[in-house]
Amino acid sequence: MISTSFSLSTSDPLHRLREPPPSRLHHHLHLHRRLRRRISLFPTSATTRQTTTTTPSTVKDPKTAIVIGGGLAGLSASTKLYSSGVPFLLLEASDGVGGRVRTDSVDGFLLDRGFQIFITAYPEAQKLLDYSSLNLKKFYSGAKVYFDGKFHVVADPVRHFWDAVGTLVNPIGTVVDKLLIGLTRIRVLQKSDEEIFYCSEVPIIELLRSWGFSESIIDRFFRPFFGGIFFDRELETTSRLFDFIFKSLALGDNTLPEKGIGEISNQLASKLPSDSIRLNSRVISIQIEKQKSAHWVSVKLENGEELRSETGVILAVEEPEAEKLLAGTLLVSDKRVKKPGRSTVCLYFSAEKAQIPSSDPVLYLNGSGKGIINNMFFATTVAPSYGPPGKALVSVSLIGLFNDVADDDLVAQVVRELSEWRAVEALLQDSKVPRAIN
Numbered sequence: 087m088i089s090t091s092f093s094l095s096t097s098d099p100l101h102r103l104r105e106p107p108p109s110r111l112h113h114h115l116h117l118h119r120r121l122r123r124r125i126s127l128f129p130t131s132a133t134t135r136q137t138t139t140t141t142p143s144t145v146k147d148p149k150t151a152i153v154i155g156g157g158l159a160g161l162s163a164s165t166k167l168y169s170s171g172v173p174f175l176l177l178e179a180s181d182g183v184g185g186r187v188r189t190d191s192v193d194g195f196l197l198d199r200g201f202q203i204f205i206t207a208y209p210e211a212q213k214l215l216d217y218s219s220l221n222l223k224k225f226y227s228g229a230k231v232y233f234d235g236k237f238h239v240v241a242d243p244v245r246h247f248w249d250a251v252g253t254l255v256n257p258i259g260t261v262v263d264k265l266l267i268g269l270t271r272i273r274v275l276q277k278s279d280e281e282i283f284y285c286s287e288v289p290i291i292e293l294l295r296s297w298g299f300s301e302s303i304i305d306r307f308f309r310p311f312f313g314g315i316f317f318d319r320e321l322e323t324t325s326r327l328f329d330f331i332f333k334s335l336a337l338g339d340n341t342l343p344e345k346g347i348g349e350i351s352n353q354l355a356s357k358l359p360s361d362s363i364r365l366n367s368r369v370i371s372i373q374i375e376k377q378k379s380a381h382w383v384s385v386k387l388e389n390g391e392e393l394r395s396e397t398g399v400i401l402a403v404e405e406p407e408a409e410k411l412l413a414g415t416l417l418v419s420d421k422r423v424k425k426p427g428r429s430t431v432c433l434y435f436s437a438e439k440a441q442i443p444s445s446d447p448v449l450y451l452n453g454s455g456k457g458i459i460n461n462m463f464f465a466t467t468v469a470p471s472y473g474p475p476g477k478a479l480v481s482v483s484l485i486g487l488f489n490d491v492a493d494d495d496l497v498a499q500v501v502r503e504l505s506e507w508r509a510v511e512a513l514l515q516d517s518k519v520p521r522a523i524n
Contacts, residue, residue: 150175151397152385154369154411157185160402161354165214168358172397176358177385179368183355189346194474196346200432201314201461201483203449204347205331207338209279215353221344223469226446227335231258231453232507233306238453240307243268244336258453259303266299274333282329290328291321306453314451314461317428317485340449342469372399372411429487433500435480442467442478450507457503460485 151167153160156178167174182188190197203225206217227242228249238256241249243264254261274282288296290312294304304321313319315331343349355363368388375384375394385393401408447468452459465472465479473479482504488496 148382148394148396149173150395151400152177152383152393152395153400153402154372154385155185155402156180156183156355156363156365157402158187158351158354160185160400161351161358162210162214163400163402164358164362165354167400168362174362175393176363177367177369177387177393178363178365179388181365183363183365184348184351187347187351189348194477195434195436195479196465196469196472197434197479198347198432198481200430201463201481202347203340204343204350205334205338206341207334207336211350215350219353220349222339222341223344224447225340225342225463225468226448227340229307229311229449229451230446231306231310231451233257233453235506237450237507242336244271257302258306260300262298263300263303266297270297270332271336274329275336277329277333279330279333282333283326285326285329287324287326289322290318290325293325293328294321305455307451310451310453310460313485314483317430319460319485342465342472344469344471346472369411372401429485431484431486431488431496433482433484433497435482436473437478437480439466439473439476439478452503457506458484458486458488458499459503462504 150173153164153167153174153176156176160176160178161183164174164176176183186199187202188199190199204211204220204222206212206222227245229240230237231240234257238258239249239253240258241253243250250264254264277285290308291304294308299308309319309321312321312323312328312331316323316327369385370388371386373384373386375382380396382394382396383399385395385399387393401411403411442464444464445467448463450462452461460483462480462482465481466477482500484500491499
């Protein structure tokens with residue numbers, strides 16, 4: 087699906103991966119930004135229908151559950167089944183597990199499929215992953231915000247107290263705003279995850295204003311930071327996710343695995359039996375069938391093969407794909423209001439390590455309110471393994487798909503904006519775009 091063998095200068099057309107809607111969201115995120123709907127589909131009399139189709143081939147054990155989708159949701163579900171002693175078969179349409187949580191190796195660089203950061207405080211991740219073997223590399227707990235031609239530090243007051251004190255009078259919000267951030271930290275830490283996800287919800291923007299945050303810190307910090315997490319600079323995302331991410335940031339570290347974000351998926355897959363995962367196995371339909379007193383779920387693959395399970399199916403795919411697979415099987419309401427998908431574009435540049443103006447493992451945010459760049463960082467300052475010796479890898483993220491912008495024009499605009507960020511001007515002379523993903 088994704089080429090991994092090209093390296094282009096900024097004067098060449100940018101190779102941006104475009105997928106037809108609605109499955110063209112490559113993100114980020116984040117582990118936390120890739121929310122997938124996991125649907126358990128078990129045969130019941132209320133949803134069955136008589137069928138005269140030929141008998142499908144069964145998996146080795148008719149009690150084997152079928153998991154559709156090899157992203158984090160599918161891998162996690164498979165891990166749970168395996169630990170519970172339930173036989174299963176995981177079907178993944180692509181050539182590898184992980185969904186968007188994958189990493190490609192290109193000319194010695196590790197290129198995550200979109201800008202992604204792993205927050206160590208995720209409860210489920212703590213249960214499922216061996217952090218020590220991931221060899222996690224930490225970001226600075228804060229950010230540098232570009233505003234009015236300069237970079238201004240926003241720091242975690244607990245981890246970097248004196249840095250935070252020094253930011254009280256910078257233009258990224260008022261002194262009251264900085265104090266409110268501290269109070270927000272206390273507020274979210276007092277809540278359990280269950281309380282967070284079952285409390286009343288409002289859009290993030292309403293929540294911030296109701297707490298008294300000024301428009302300056304909303305525009306200069308919250309929009310680029312949380313907008314980058316949720317691909318939503320309007321901050322219309324639910325306040326529940328804001329509280330959960332804020333709490334996770336307070337409790338954990340922002341990190342990158344030494345071998346790339348895809349190592350998270352690889353680790354989960356490595357704990358499963360090798361014969362329980364089938365790659366390049368795209369599912370095109372699901373049917374709940376009944377013959378006499380027997381019920382089962384029939385899964386048809388793109389190659390014509392049919393699999394049957396008496397236990398059931400777990401759908402670990404995105405909502406549009408789930409609705410397509412379930413068409414005619416479950417009632418899917420057409421009246422439900424659907425919001426448009428959110429997208430991001432990630433561009434990678436390489437440069438000589440000596441050209442990098444800072445060795446700080448920090449995230450840079452665009453708080454100016456101008457331009458198309460949302461955030462950037464030097465991946466090799468966080469994890470040197472992301473680039474070959476002497477080289478630096480620069481990751482630049484945009485919010486939106488930009489399908490109406492020619493590749494050359496998009497690269498040129500990004501380069502122009504980066505040149506205005508004087509801290510990164512030096513690296514543009516010989517920079518390359520080995521990869522970009524949307």
